[in-house]
Amino acid sequence: MSFDFPVSLASLPPGGAGRLVAIHGGRGQALRLRRLGLRPGALVRIVAAGGWGGPVLVEVDGCRVAVGRGLARHILVEPLNPPGVTRGHGTR
Amino acid sequence: MALVGQPNAGKSTLFNAIVGYRAVAANFPGTTVEALRGQASIDGERAEVVDLPGTYSLLGGDVAERVTRDFLLAGEADAIVQVVDSSLLGRSLELTLELAELGIPAVLCLNMMDEAEHKGIAIDREALSSLLGIPVVAAIASRGQGVVELLAALPQARPVRRPPYTPDVERALARIVEAITRNPDFQGPSPIHRAAQLLAGADAVLDAEMAQAVEEARAALARGRGEDPGVILADERHAQAMRLFEAVARVGQPHIGWRERLDDVLMHPFLGYPFLLLALLGLFAAVFVVGDALEGLLSPLLDAVSGQISAALGTGPLAAVLLGAWDGLAAGVALVLPYLIPFLFLLAFLEDVGYMPRVGYLLDGLMHRIGLHGKSVIPFLLGYGCTVPAVLATRILDDERDRLVTAALAVMVPCAGRTIVIMGLVGRYVGPVVAFLLYLGNVLVIALAGWALTKVLPGVGPGLILEIPPYRWPRGRNLVGKTWLRLRGFVMLALPLLAVSSAFLALAEALGWARGFNAAVRFLTWPMGLPAEAGVPLVLGILRKELSLVMLDGALPGGVETLSWAQMIVFTVFVLFYVPCLATVGALGRELGWRRTGIVILGTTGLGLVLALLARAALRA
Structure with a gap:
């Protein structure tokens, strides 16, 4: 398993996975996300991304959480590279 | 317990x-x-x-x-x-x-x-x-x-046996517990809980000594770890929980079945929307088909009984009152139950399957356009059942402004009572397509009102965080139980109310009072092009929305079928929006305060009148 440079959760494509690095923004929201398993170190997978700037559907610890697009931009993840693929730089 | x-x-x-x-x-x-x-x-x-x-x-x-x-x-x-x-x-x-x-x-x-x-x-x-x-x-x-x-x-x-935190956290807690137990005003089940809350910065201190202890403990902890104490506590509990979990649970291969696959379609960024529309259309069609059939069966039966009673009682004021009471009851049973039962049952089904949060997810992007987010969808959807739980459901929203806007808009969602008016009047006499258009128009008006409210009450609420539970196949018993629970409110409260109001209306007519009252509210009914007889029913509709239709049916000499299509539509539009029913006003008052409730009442009534006049103008053209 190898991880790429951190990007925002909102920029991961559906099916993409990664390891959560940090949550920026309000303390209350950060605690709420933690309660649902979205905490630094957690492995996350994007199940779907909503249309019209809609939320991203994240799978974490075997359960699914919808996170608004704006909030997802404040969550940093290290994308998990598929085995055998290495990239020297971030996805952007 | x-x-x-x-x-x-x-x-x-x-x-x-x-x-x-x-x-x-x-x-x-x-x-x-x-x-x-x-x-x-x-x-x-x-x-x-x-x-x-x-x-x-x-x-x-x-x-x-x-x-x-x-x-x-x-x-x-x-x-x-x-x-x-x-x-x-x-x-x-x-x-x-x-x-x-x-x-x-x-x-x-x-x-x-x-x-x-x-x-x-x-x-x-x-x-x-x-x-x-x-x-x-x-x-x-x-x-x-x-x-x-x-x-x-x-x-x-x-x-529960409490496992200790790491020593530095325990030291910080002990420091606060000491200050708490010395305060004579401290009440509560346990000082350690209060100390943890205070350490997390989530509670108020009682005295200066406590304030100092909390300040010192928080500062010492934050210095040692470089993190917010609230986050430290949450992380420590998480680590302890994970240790417990690993000690007692074994995780094997999960089954992947229809439930996991279903979201690939139902929550798909493109396919999800046609399915959402299909689900709502299906709900609407099923309620209409079942309701129409049931009503067709019930109506002749009840009419026959009405004829018998009328023949037995003869004429006179007392007979008129008794017949009025029976007619109100019968109209309630014939008009209301056939649509209400399938509607409440199907709503229960959608709720128990777990589709509601998915709708919230699908509509989050759109909701942002009207200054809300997807979690507000749940109060809206509940509003199709009854407005009171919809208003209460705004409690799941984190932000005060979101609660106000969502409650104000949810009031305009046609509840089961208003669905009866739409289905029983427009659906039945004008056609189901027009009835469906009324629902669509209602959504559009709510969206526009939301957009306008956001201009008045700016501020971006926190983003959506919504757990999406797995689909579950509902148990028939639970669906029936829930349908009955919600129906009971109607049977226990609305049916007697219908009978009493209807008897009162009959009496008022026999004594000639109704005419005076109708004349007094003619300034409302006349511009909308409604007959004067609509006055009393519209005012009684404040008690319960379906009452206005049942009363109107009784007040018009030939029943509601004598109205023109345009009158039916204008009447329904006004009933959809004007003053929420009394129970809703009570719930709004408790949740938002009476001043804001007053504003919501004035706003919705004004909107109802404007839309009814617009509808009249459009239908004349």
């Missing part, structure tokens, strides 16, 4: 299994927003059982969570049953550890054991019980399994 647990762990389902069907249970987080009480026989004695709103923690993030926290801190509960979704045991144990700090005797109920098996999770109950020091009972509340065992285990309830 109080039922505590994370949202959607099945507390209300368990509550219903213990005390009989009393609480609305559904497959979405945040169904219960107030404490519900019931009675049960436990260990040979009557005991009160309280169903509390779901909570992820005792920090009190939203109004519903604060209800739970305040109830537990008030020390009313002799025992707690923590209800856990077994498939999410690891996460749920974080709440168990928080409850440990309260020191209230507890039992752990591992609910949804079938879900855990589905996910390949096996739990060693005895190991968990000895680690926590409390009884652990397995259950599947939706099938009533484990309820007897749970009640039998209650007398063995013990305070």
Whole structure:
């Protein structure tokens, strides 16, 4: 398993996975996300991304959480590279 | 005994299994927003059982969570049953550890054991019980399994054994506990819980000494770790919960079945929307087809009885009053029940399957355009059933402004009572397509009103965080129970009200009062192009919306079928929007305060009048 440079959760494509690095923004929201398993170190997978700037559907610890697009931009993840693929730089 | 647990762990389902069907249970987080009480026989004695709103923690993030926290801190509960979704045991144990700090005797109920098996999770109950020091009972509340065992285990309830935090956190807590116990004003079940809350920065201090202790403890902890103490506590509980989970659970291969695949289509960024539209159209069509058929069966029957009564009573004021009462009752049964029953049943089905949070997810992007987010969709959808629970459901929203805007808009969603007017008048006499267009137009008006409200009340609420539970195949018994629970409100309250109002109307007509009143509100009915007889029904509609249709049917000499299509549509549009019914006004007053409620009443009535006049103008053209 190898991880790429951190990007925002909102920029991961559906099916993409990664390891959560940090949550920026309000303390209350950060605690709420933690309660649902979205905490630094957690492995996350994007199940779907909503249309019209809609939320991203994240799978974490075997359960699914919808996170608004704006909030997802404040969550940093290290994308998990598929085995055998290495990239020297971030996805952007 | 109080039922505590994370949202959607099945507390209300368990509550219903213990005390009989009393609480609305559904497959979405945040169904219960107030404490519900019931009675049960436990260990040979009557005991009160309280169903509390779901909570992820005792920090009190939203109004519903604060209800739970305040109830537990008030020390009313002799025992707690923590209800856990077994498939999410690891996460749920974080709440168990928080409850440990309260020191209230507890039992752990591992609910949804079938879900855990589905996910390949096996739990060693005895190991968990000895680690926590409390009884652990397995259950599947939706099938009533484990309820007897749970009640039998209650007398063995013990305070949860609290594992220690890391030494630096314990030192910080001890420092605050010392200050708390010295304060004579301190009340509450346990100083350690209060200390943890204070350390997390989530509670108010009582005196200067405490303030200093908290300040020092927080500063010392933050210095050592470089993190917010609230986050440190949450992380430590998480680590402890994970250790517990790993000690007692084995995770095998999960099953991947239809439930996991269904979201690939239903929550797809493009395909999800046609399916959403299809689901709503299906609901609408089913309610119309079933309702129309039932009404066709019932109407001739009731008319025949009416004829018999009328022949037996003869004429005179008393006969008119009695006949009026019967007509009101009959109209209620014939017009209202046929549409209400299939509607409430299908709504219960959608709720229990777990489609509601998916709609919230799908519409989040659109909701942002009107200054809200997807979680507000749940109050809106509940509003199609009844506006009162819709207003209460705004408690699941974190932000005060979002609550106000959502409640103000949810009031305009056509509830079952207004659905009766749409279906029974426009659907029946003008056509189902026009009725459906009214629903679409209503959504459009709400969206525009939301957009306008956002201009008046700017501010971006926090983004969406919504748990999407797995799909569950609903149990027929639970659907029937829920339909009955909601229908009961109609049968117990609306039917007598219909009979009384109808008798009153008959009396008023016999004595010639109705004419005077109708003339007094002619300034309203005339510009809308409605007959003067619509005056009393429209005002009575404030009691309950469906009343206005039933009363109108009685007030017009030839019944509502004598109205023109345009009049039917204008009448329905006005009924859709003007003053929410009395029960809703009460709920709004409690949730928003009376000043804001007044503004909502004036705003919706003004909007209703404007839209009715617009409809009239458009239909004339």
